[in-house]
Amino acid sequence: VAQSDRNLCIWYSIDSPESVTMFPIKGDIVDLERAEGKTNVLVKEGANTVAYTLDEGLVDSFLQAMDFLETMEMSVEIEAMWKMLSKLALEAQQLHIAERCFAALGDVSMVRFLRRTSDTADEVSLETGEDGLSHYKVQARLAMLDKNFKLAEMHFVEHVAVEAYKHLQMWDDAIALAEAKGYPELDRLRASQYEWLLQTGQQNEAGEVKERQGDFHGAIQHYLKAGLPTKAAHVAISHSEIINSSETVEAIAASLIKGEFYERVSWSEKSQTRTLMFLLPAAVELARGAFPAEVVKLEEAWGDYLVQQKQMDAAINHFIEAGCALKAIEAAIAARQWKKAVHILDIQDDPSTAKHYMKIAQHYASIRDYEVMRNRPRHHLLQEEPDV
Structure with a gap:
C-alpha cells in the first residue's frame, strides 16, 4: 500500500508491480489494520478517519x-521475500x-532449531490437549531465537520455581506463582x-481448595470429615443452593450435635451466631428422634440467640x-408479656424467682390494675419491699 498525491495505491500481486489498483482519497494514509477478517487502509480526511477495505480475495x-x-x-x-515471510511467520508464531x-534460504541451523521447537509444541498439545505454543519451553526457545x-531466562526460572515449590509441598505458593505467570x-x-x-489426610485444606x-x-x-x-x-x-438441600443441612446439624458445638459457639462472633441459628430448627427436630437428651440444651441455645437478637x-x-x-x-x-410472666412465676417452687413479682407488681400498680396481684403469694411480695 502506498500514497501518490491524492491517490491510494494498492499492489495485490508482488509479481506484477505494474498492476496497481488506485483510489482517489481526500487525505493522508495513517495506518493499515487487520481486524475481523478484513484489511483496512485508514485515511485521515479532515476531522474524520475513513477506512478503505481491501479485496480479501486478493490479499495473500x-x-x-x-x-x-x-x-x-x-x-x-x-x-x-523469503526473508520477509520468515520474519512475519516468526512474529505470528x-x-x-x-x-x-x-x-528455502539454506539456513540449516534455523531449520533444526525450529523443527525441535515445533516438535516440542506438538508433543505438549498431544499430551495435554492445550496450545503447545504457550508451554514455557517453547516460549523460552522463541525468546532465545x-x-x-x-525473557528466556524468566520462563525457565518461573517454571523451576513452580517445580521447586511443588517439590517442597508449598502448594499455595506454587499455584499463586503459576496463576500470576500464566503457567500452562x-x-x-x-x-x-x-x-x-487427600493422601495426607488434610481434609480441612482439601475443603478450602474445593471452596475456592x-x-x-x-x-x-x-x-465435616475434618470435624469442623x-x-x-x-x-x-x-449459599442458598445448599440451604435448600435438606440432606446436607441434616448432616451438618448431626455433626454439630455430636460435637456439642451448640454450647461452644461464641455469641460475640456474628458469623457463628448466624450459623447456629440457621441450623437450630433442623438440629432440634433431628435431636427429638435421635438425641432426645440434647433437646433441652438446643432449646436453651435457641432462646439465648433470640434474646441476643432482641426477640424476647x-x-x-x-x-x-x-x-x-x-x-x-x-x-x-x-x-412486657406480664400475664405470661405471672403464669410462669406461679408454677415455680424456686424462691429465687419471687423477686420478679416486684417488677410485675410495679407495672400493674402503674396502670392501677390491683386485682391481678391481689391473689399472689403475700410472702413473695414482702421479701424485698415490705412497704409495697
Whole structure:
C-alpha cells in the first residue's frame, strides 16, 4: 500500500508491480489494520478517519505467500521475500511456515532449531490437549531465537520455581506463582495439590481448595470429615443452593450435635451466631428422634440467640421447653408479656424467682390494675419491699 498525491495505491500481486489498483482519497494514509477478517487502509480526511477495505480475495495469507514463492526461481528479489515471510511467520508464531522459509534460504541451523521447537509444541498439545505454543519451553526457545535471553531466562526460572515449590509441598505458593505467570499446566498443578491433600489426610485444606473452586458441596463434605461442622455450616449459610438441600443441612446439624458445638459457639462472633441459628430448627427436630437428651440444651441455645437478637417474645417458649424458668420469666418481662410472666412465676417452687413479682407488681400498680396481684403469694411480695 502506498500514497501518490491524492491517490491510494494498492499492489495485490508482488509479481506484477505494474498492476496497481488506485483510489482517489481526500487525505493522508495513517495506518493499515487487520481486524475481523478484513484489511483496512485508514485515511485521515479532515476531522474524520475513513477506512478503505481491501479485496480479501486478493490479499495473500502466509500459506498462500509460501505456496507462491515455492513456484518462483531464487533471485535476489525472491530471497528478500523469503526473508520477509520468515520474519512475519516468526512474529505470528507460525513455526512450520517459518521453518520452510529458512529451508528455502539454506539456513540449516534455523531449520533444526525450529523443527525441535515445533516438535516440542506438538508433543505438549498431544499430551495435554492445550496450545503447545504457550508451554514455557517453547516460549523460552522463541525468546532465545529473538535474542531476548532475559525473557528466556524468566520462563525457565518461573517454571523451576513452580517445580521447586511443588517439590517442597508449598502448594499455595506454587499455584499463586503459576496463576500470576500464566503457567500452562495450572489445572494439572491444582489437581496434584488436591490429590496430595487427600493422601495426607488434610481434609480441612482439601475443603478450602474445593471452596475456592466453587465446589461448596465438596467443601462441606471435607469440613465435616475434618470435624469442623461450624466451618461447614458457615459455607452452607452463605449459599442458598445448599440451604435448600435438606440432606446436607441434616448432616451438618448431626455433626454439630455430636460435637456439642451448640454450647461452644461464641455469641460475640456474628458469623457463628448466624450459623447456629440457621441450623437450630433442623438440629432440634433431628435431636427429638435421635438425641432426645440434647433437646433441652438446643432449646436453651435457641432462646439465648433470640434474646441476643432482641426477640424476647419468641424466646419465652424456647426457655420453657428447656426448663429455664428464670430466663423465661426475664424474657417475658422484657417482652412486657406480664400475664405470661405471672403464669410462669406461679408454677415455680424456686424462691429465687419471687423477686420478679416486684417488677410485675410495679407495672400493674402503674396502670392501677390491683386485682391481678391481689391473689399472689403475700410472702413473695414482702421479701424485698415490705412497704409495697
